[in-house]
Amino acid sequence: MGTTTEESVPVDQNISTDSVCFECGQQHWTRENHLYNYQHEVDDDLVCHICLQPLLQPLDTPCGHTFCHKCLKNFLQEKDFCPLDRKRLHFKLCKKSSILVHKLLDKLLVYCPFSTVCTEVMQRCNLEAHLKNRCPGAYSHRKALENQNPCQEQENGDETRNTATDPEVAISSGTGHMETETGVISAEYNSVAVTMPVRRDNCSLDNSAFEEPTEDPSTKPPSLPEGEITTIEISRSNPYMELGVSIVGGNETPLINIVIQEVYRDGVIARDGRLLAGDQILQVNGVDISNVPHDYARAIFTQPCTVLHLTVLRERRFSNRLQAPHDSGSPRDDSFHVILHKRDSSEQLGIKLVRRTDEAGVFILDLLEGGLAAQDGRLSCNDRVLAINGHDLRHGTPELAAQIIQASGERVHLVITRARRQNTNGIRETGLHNNICQYQHPSQQLYQGRTGSHKDLSQTITCQEKQILIKKESHESLGMTVAGGRGSKSGELPIFVTSVQPHGCLARDGKIKRGDILLSIGGIDLTNLSHSEAVATLKASAASPIVVLKTLEVQNDTKNQSDEEQISMNNENDCDVSWSPSWIMWLGLPSYLHSVHDIVLRRSNLGSWGFSIVGGYEENHTYQPFFIKTVVLGTPAHSDGRLKCGDMILAVNGVSTFGMSHSALVPMLKEQRSKVILSVVSWPGSLI
Numbered sequence: 001m002g003t004t005t006e007e008s009v010p011v012d013q014n015i016s017t018d019s020v021c022f023e024c025g026q027q028h029w030t031r032e033n034h035l036y037n038y039q040h041e042v043d044d045d046l047v048c049h050i051c052l053q054p055l056l057q058p059l060d061t062p063c064g065h066t067f068c069h070k071c072l073k074n075f076l077q078e079k080d081f082c083p084l085d086r087k088r089l090h091f092k093l094c095k096k097s098s099i100l101v102h103k104l105l106d107k108l109l110v111y112c113p114f115s116t117v118c119t120e121v122m123q124r125c126n127l128e129a130h131l132k133n134r135c136p137g138a139y140s141h142r143k144a145l146e147n148q149n150p151c152q153e154q155e156n157g158d159e160t161r162n163t164a165t166d167p168e169v170a171i172s173s174g175t176g177h178m179e180t181e182t183g184v185i186s187a188e189y190n191s192v193a194v195t196m197p198v199r200r201d202n203c204s205l206d207n208s209a210f211e212e213p214t215e216d217p218s219t220k221p222p223s224l225p226e227g228e229i230t231t232i233e234i235s236r237s238n239p240y241m242e243l244g245v246s247i248v249g250g251n252e253t254p255l256i257n258i259v260i261q262e263v264y265r266d267g268v269i270a271r272d273g274r275l276l277a278g279d280q281i282l283q284v285n286g287v288d289i290s291n292v293p294h295d296y297a298r299a300i301f302t303q304p305c306t307v308l309h310l311t312v313l314r315e316r317r318f319s320n321r322l323q324a325p326h327d328s329g330s331p332r333d334d335s336f337h338v339i340l341h342k343r344d345s346s347e348q349l350g351i352k353l354v355r356r357t358d359e360a361g362v363f364i365l366d367l368l369e370g371g372l373a374a375q376d377g378r379l380s381c382n383d384r385v386l387a388i389n390g391h392d393l394r395h396g397t398p399e400l401a402a403q404i405i406q407a408s409g410e411r412v413h414l415v416i417t418r419a420r421r422q423n424t425n426g427i428r429e430t431g432l433h434n435n436i437c438q439y440q441h442p443s444q445q446l447y448q449g450r451t452g453s454h455k456d457l458s459q460t461i462t463c464q465e466k467q468i469l470i471k472k473e474s475h476e477s478l479g480m481t482v483a484g485g486r487g488s489k490s491g492e493l494p495i496f497v498t499s500v501q502p503h504g505c506l507a508r509d510g511k512i513k514r515g516d517i518l519l520s521i522g523g524i525d526l527t528n529l530s531h532s533e534a535v536a537t538l539k540a541s542a543a544s545p546i547v548v549l550k551t552l553e554v555q556n557d558t559k560n561q562s563d564e565e566q567i568s569m570n571n572e573n574d575c576d577v578s579w580s581p582s583w584i585m586w587l588g589l590p591s592y593l594h595s596v597h598d599i600v601l602r603r604s605n606l607g608s609w610g611f612s613i614v615g616g617y618e619e620n621h622t623y624q625p626f627f628i629k630t631v632v633l634g635t636p637a638h639s640d641g642r643l644k645c646g647d648m649i650l651a652v653n654g655v656s657t658f659g660m661s662h663s664a665l666v667p668m669l670k671e672q673r674s675k676v677i678l679s680v681v682s683w684p685g686s687l688i
Contacts, residue, residue, distance in 0.1 A: 023128045025113035025138060033070055039109040039121050046105060050075055050083055055105055057266075058097040063087045066097055099244055099264050099687070100580075107491075114138055129641035224274055224314045227397055229282065231311045232275075236268045239304035243268045245275070246685030247301070248583050248646030250294025252460040254615035254624045257282070257313075258289050258297045261583075261645045261685035275312065278630040278645050283311035293460070294584045294686070295556060301688040315397055315612075315630060335386055335417045338378050342410045346663050349373050349405065349412065353385065353398040360395050361385070379416065387415040399612060406666050461588025462555045465519070468512065470547040472505040478542045479504015480512065485531025491684060492595030493586070494518070495526050495534045498579055515585055517552040517593065527593060552593075554585050583646065586683035596650055599643055599678045603636045609669060609676065610635020611643055616662035625650075626657050626665060644682060651679035 020027050024034035033056045042054045050071035057069035065084050067075075073091060075083055082089045106125035112118040114137020122130055131138040224230050234243070244267010249255035257280040269275050281297075282290040285308060289297040340349060350371015354363050362385045367374040385393050388404045389412065405412055470478070479501035484493035495518045506512045518526050518534070522541040526534050541547055601609055615626040626649040637643045649657055649665075653676060657665055669676065 020113075020141065022131065025127065025131050025135075031070065031074070033068055035113075036108075036124060036127070037111040037113060037115075039111060042108060046108075054108060055097075055101075058101055058105065059094040060097050061089055062093050063089070066101070096266055099242055099267055102264070102266055112137065114141070126641060129639075133639045133641065224279070224312060226314050227395065229311060229313050231283075231309060232272075234268060234272050234308040234310060236306060236308075239306045241268060243301065243308075243688050245269050246583075246687050247281070247298065248294075248627075248685045249280075250297060250584060251291050252293060252584060253587065253627065255627055255629060255646070256291060256614075258292075258294070259629065259645050275310075276314070278315070280313040280315075281310055282313055283309075285309050293556075295582055298582060298686050298688060315399060335415050336378075338376070338414045338416055340372055340376055340412045340414070342372060342412065345409050345667075346661070347372065348661070348663060351379070353401050355398060359384075362393050362396055362398055362401050379414075380418065383416045383418050385414055386417055389413050403666075406663055460556060461584060463588060463590060464553045464555070466511065466516075466551050466553055468509070468549045468551065470505060470509060470549065472545060472547065474543060474545050476505050478538070478547070479506050482518065482535065482538065483531075485534050486528055486595065487530050491682065492597070493684075494589070494593045495529070495531070496581065512549070512551065513553065514579060515554055515581060517554065517589070518549065519552055520550040522548055552589075554588050556582075556584065556588075580687045581684075583683055583686045587648075594681045596679050596681055599640065599680055600675065601636045601640055601643075601678065602675050604674070606673070608632065608635055609672075610637035613649065613662070613665065613669075616657070616660055616665060623659055626660075626662075643678070643680070644685075646683065646685055648681045648683075649678055650681060653677050654679075 021034060024036055026035040028035055033051065033053065036054070038054065046054055048055045048058070048068040048071050049065070050067050053068075055066060055068055058066050059069050059072055060066050061072075061082055063082050063085055065082060067083070072083075072094065076089065076091045080089065081087060106123065108124045109121055110124050110127055112120045112122070112127070112130065112135055114135055117137040117140070118135050120130065120135070224232070236243075244264040246261045246264075247258050248261045249257050249259040260275060260277050260279045260281070262277055263270050263275060280290075282288065284297075284300045285303075285305065287300050289300055342349070348368075348371065350368035351364055351373045352366040352368070354365040355361070356363055364379055364381055364383045364385065366381060367379060373379050385401060387393055388401055389408050391400075391404050393401055393404075472478075481498045481501075482495055483498050484495045486492055497512060497514055497516045497518065499514055500507050500512055518538075520526055521538055522544070524537055524541065526537065529537065603609065610632040612629045612632075613626050614629050615624045617623040628643055628645055628647040628649065630645060631637050631643055651657060652665070652668060653672065655668075
């Protein structure tokens with residue numbers, strides 16, 4: 001079974017109309033691994049020594065070897081020892097490899113199998129979405145299958161083909177970096193996903209001693225309700241086990257909330273099955289993280305425990321009118337109407353809208369001084385907004401209210417009700433920046449009474465260039481691990497230090513720290529090199545007794561933070577090779593280290609593009625970048641698969657978004673008919 005470029009046979013839809021695997025686009029039996037055409041030779045450490053191909057759904061043995069799940073399972077059906085050292089081995093004693101390894105594997109670059117009509121190269125984890133939504137060859141192949149006589153389906157006896165319509169074949173994802181001992185140690189930091197596909201082999205071939213328990217569908221947890229705050233319980237057998245998600249957000253950014261960027265399908269969260277990308281995490285085991293710095297929230301997530309109680313908000317999808325269920329809440333006076341007239345459709349109302357935990361609906365948190373609403377004088381803090389321009393908001397969200405206001409033109413008609421007693425407990429504010437505002441929440445612990453006092457990103461992250469002269473023995477290695485590189489499996493990241501070895505020459509000098517960006521060595525620029533090129537350059541330069549390094553130190557300003565926050569963010573060891581960068585670290589990099597790529601979205605009707613944004617210029621605020629907050633299922637953005645929560649939008653159809661207000665960008669996006677080009681910078685979220 002081959003998976004390399006030389007051995008795999010590209011699928012040509014003009015030759016055959018046989019069904020192919022919907023995940024890899026090639027023909028193979030269900031009991032076999034997927035086939036891929038890899039662009040480059042794959043490192044031997046990532047190869048299975050049974051099939052001699054890059055690992056798929058890797059398993060680690062107790063004796064320290066790694067094999068493909070299917071390869072090892074098939075081998076142990078007839079043998080009872082490890083294929084490499086022949087030590088006695090039982091399949092149930094093997095464990096799934098770390099998410100970091102999965103991430104490396106799924107970021108391997110592969111060619112589209114329909115090479116006669118499609119020449120695209122992509123990461124392995126993106127091939128399925130490409131075949132499903134973008135590949136012209138796969139589309140033509142599906143059409144050819146649909147035109148076939150249904151009676152011509154082939155029968156395969158003992159085995160069944162893994163086909164494009166096979167609903168039992170799953171896809172993969174996860175995150176991390178990996179080091180290899182070279183003096184300068186190569187590492188890759190990526191974003192991946194892995195899950196175990198359901199096998200449809202002849203059950204008589206399986207040894208029952210190796211069977212894995214199957215989950216009863218009736219015990220699967222229900223999905224989370226939209227537009228409601230829900231608390232769920234997540235269990236894990238190992239209190240130190242990664243949850244298998246990446247997060248973005250924090251009160252340094254317009255997102256304010258902590259938002260799940262990706263759920264890696266082999267992780268604890270994925271196995272639970274309830275959380276999705278775009279869900280907002282408000283509390284972790286009773287600690288409020290709805291208005292805290294990103295790194296503080298990350299530290300709360302990584303506290304060891306076997307049971308996590310997560311308070312989660314999943315936003316309600318936009319609809320023109322919401323059906324309001326029974327309205328319960330505090331006693332309020334009769335409603336009244338307020339009509340505001342804007343000088344033009346782009347003028348902001350100057351209102352901050354929020355949600356509350358103790359009552360459904362949308363509430364006014366604050367009126368910006370000098371704004372249109374404050375000048376009118378009829379609205380007050382804690383007023384509840386029942387409707388805007390006829391749209392029912394009794395069980396709506398601030399995001400929905402913002403969209404209605406943006407589409408309202410120059411006349412905004414609000415239906416308001418006012419509580420008999422003012423009560424500010426439980427207020428939550430949304431992460432939408434326009435007439436609305438960012439997410440704020442009075443914390444029950446560290447952040448009580450600090451609403452609105454946070455700094456923005458420009459005040460939080462600072463970068464300082466350093467030039468370091470290192471004197472060493474010629475045989476000494478630098479003693480550090482690095483990751484990143486242009487076009488690497490990690491994405492478009494600069495070369496950065498992941499750990500400093502405790503007894504190396506860099507540790508003695510003490511000037512290089514984990515997270516530093518390597519700009520040059522010996523006058524050779526590293527910022528535009530691939531990972532392998534940078535590692536080779538570092539190795540060659542490290543042979544000299546005198547090494548000159550130019551680095552960029554990224555610092556998270558901890559001034560004015562509580563002692564608890566600083567302890568939680570500074571108790572890590574620089575020698576810990578399992579460390580991975582914070583999403584906030586990437587956001588603080590200067591623009592010359594950003595890698596901008598274009599994402600082209602297309603739609604056949606005038607429905608939504610399928611994403612929401614936060615950020616932009618606001619009254620009484622400095623400009624902040626536009627971020628993707630949510631990507632909606634079943635929309636062009638979701639089907640394309642490349643846009644993620646936390647991505648920054650720098651331009652739309654070539655027009656820069658810098659200095660633009662939220663209320664100006666939203667109509668601009670809506671005006672695009674069938675095609676829009678988004679210029680995006682995408683940083684990997686923090687792995688937890």
